[in-house]
Amino acid sequence: MKNQLKAGVILSYISTGLNMLIQLFYTPVMIRLLGQSEYGLYTLVGSVVSYLSLFSLGFTGAYLRFYSQRKAKNDIDGIAQLNGMFLTLFLAMSVMAFLCGMVLVQFPRQLFGANLTESELSTAQILMAILVVNIALTFPSGLLDSIVSAREKFLFQRIVTLVGVLCNPLLALPLLLMGFGSVAVVSVTTFITILKLVVNVFYCLKILHIQFFFRGFDFHILKEIAEFSFFLFLNMIIDQINWSVDKFILGRVSGTSAVAVYGVGAQINSLVITFSTAISSVFAPRVNCIAAENSENRNQKFTELLTRVGRVQYLILMLILSGFVVFGKFFITDIYATQEYAQAYPVALLLVVPAFIPLIQNLGIEIQRSVNKHKIRSLVYFMMALLNVFISIPLAKKFGPIGSALGTAIGLIIANGIVMNIYYQKGIGMDMRYFWRSIVSLSKGMIIPTLFGCWIMRSITFDNYIFYLAMIILYSAIYGLSMWFLGMNNEEKALVIQPIQKLIRRGR
Known part of the structure; x- marks a missing residue:
């Protein structure tokens, strides 16, 4: 198993x-x-x-x-x-x-x-x-x-x-x-x-x-x-x-071209979401087993599992998110689409950045379901969805795709970033202070990549694909080394080392 x-x-x-x-x-x-x-x-x-x-x-x-x-x-x-x-x-x-x-x-x-x-x-x-x-x-x-x-x-x-x-x-x-x-x-x-x-x-x-x-x-x-x-x-x-x-609203007020621009930004967001669920989805049966056992330290097990999985998700998603911030504009206008889709870059950022917190905590959704405490989340998100609709309609009319994405971003920040973390702590009984201390400790590895990324955005203009790809590889290497020495713990390093050691042994 x-x-x-x-x-x-x-x-x-x-x-x-x-x-x-x-x-x-x-x-x-x-x-x-x-x-x-x-x-x-x-x-x-x-x-x-x-x-x-x-x-x-x-x-x-x-x-x-x-x-x-x-x-x-x-x-x-x-x-x-x-x-x-x-x-x-x-x-x-x-x-x-x-x-x-x-x-x-x-x-x-x-x-x-x-x-x-x-x-x-x-x-x-x-x-x-x-x-x-x-x-x-x-x-x-x-x-x-x-x-x-x-x-x-x-x-x-x-x-x-x-x-x-x-x-x-x-x-x-x-x-x-x-x-x-x-x-x-x-x-x-x-x-x-x-x-x-x-x-x-x-x-x-x-x-x-x-x-x-x-x-x-x-x-x-x-x-x-x-x-x-x-x-x-x-x-x-x-x-x-x-x-x-948002797409439906844009289709009604602006037409198919605005929907196309928003769709490209939303496609980037959906890819990031897929990366976050790729690991958490396989832990769903284990969460339900912990819930079925109903042991005295159940919440402690939930907290430790959420933190372990959340840190791995952070390592992967932060590379994608920070890399997109640095390289995303050129990617959308010159590789993925054309200059007509330039607004898709801020649309994607407005969707992806606020969603980062729930994406590294999405195992918490399975935890809520396993103990039948998902009702509050649904009610909170329902209020967020209503807020999204009411905000997005006037914003879409005035600012087009960016306005629609901004309405969604505001709802995500309030519901996912603030309210749900309070509920995990107070309503379910998990130790979210422990979770966030661990995430902050891991975030030390982002200091060097952030400085390097800011330098790229301020100083470099991409004019060919080879140079663009080389800078992405260099940024990824700096990110990996910084996380290895400043952020990752021994368990996470073992996840990288062990498969490499097995390949070396098989090669012999």
Whole structure:
């Protein structure tokens, strides 16, 4: 199991790193082939259709908790009954999402407003229809992912993800070059979703021998699941508002070009989020095991685990964040996109920087769920989402994409940076002073990279790709050495040294 955990973490970062490399090469090509208007339309339609994922009602996040409870009691029949109940619910949700989505497809003008042309509305209908099918298929596929994750089969999961990441551009790019446009992109995405569902079904039934009992629907347990999931559902609504409503608002008040600019900044933010969840996601079963044991020092274990994982996330994310601050403007305007997308740089900064604190603490979300104390977080985030909407509408009208991002940033700082840390300390009982002392100690390693980064921004103008890449490598090397000598502890150094030692021994 320990090897599965290590392999899961390593493959998560390989997959995430590969995904980032693909975004570096594939997305710029896609943006240029589609053009700003169609890329904005593709982004806008995707953000609208994503609201259909709310039909899952938060039940996906509930499976792990209720499975862990039955596993702790070695209740095999109870687990099979739980599987059958969840599968029935998710298939029903899938059908409802599909039907609702197909109704929405008939009303593109009412959805997207008067700023879209007739041609754009026609394309939007096709994109929506394909994406509705895709979103409906993600319901059963997402449940099977949860089942595999609960059994800590991270190696299989990450390989499937890795293959999906590779297949997307390999299949979509030839179609884009042939002139099929954004329809080709969403068609390939849906095709990969279908393949992933088939593979998950085979693995769960034939390899893991997962059982599904559909008789004796336990409505008492269903009520428990519904009560637990309600606040997860509320949190899903909040996430949709925070990460999708800005695009919708911009589409209504500014049109597809503004959505395209915001979409590039949001894409950078989503890549950073993926890096943060790559490690924390594999620790979710362990969190639920600690919760199920309910020992006297449970909160101490939670604090230590949150701190250990948070420090590793900090090491990786701070390199990405600080590197983007220094090199991001040139990256967006000269590599990733064009000068037309210059505003995407401040948009990305406004989204990524305030999100840094919750990203190094995102294991805390699993901790809250495992002890059924996620309700307050959902309520806090709900208030933040409302604040985001009210602020973002006037800001978007006045400042465009930057205004929308600023509204989201204000909400993130208040809710994630301040309120949630108080709740972790007072409401759950973790020692957040210990967490932040450890993070501050690690931050000593940022002194030298910060000074070097400021010098680059003030003194250097990039005029060719080779020099630009060389400076990134130099900055990364200085960051790594500074963190090694000034920030990292022995455990973190061992995470780097041990794999190298194993490779050397194998080489001999």
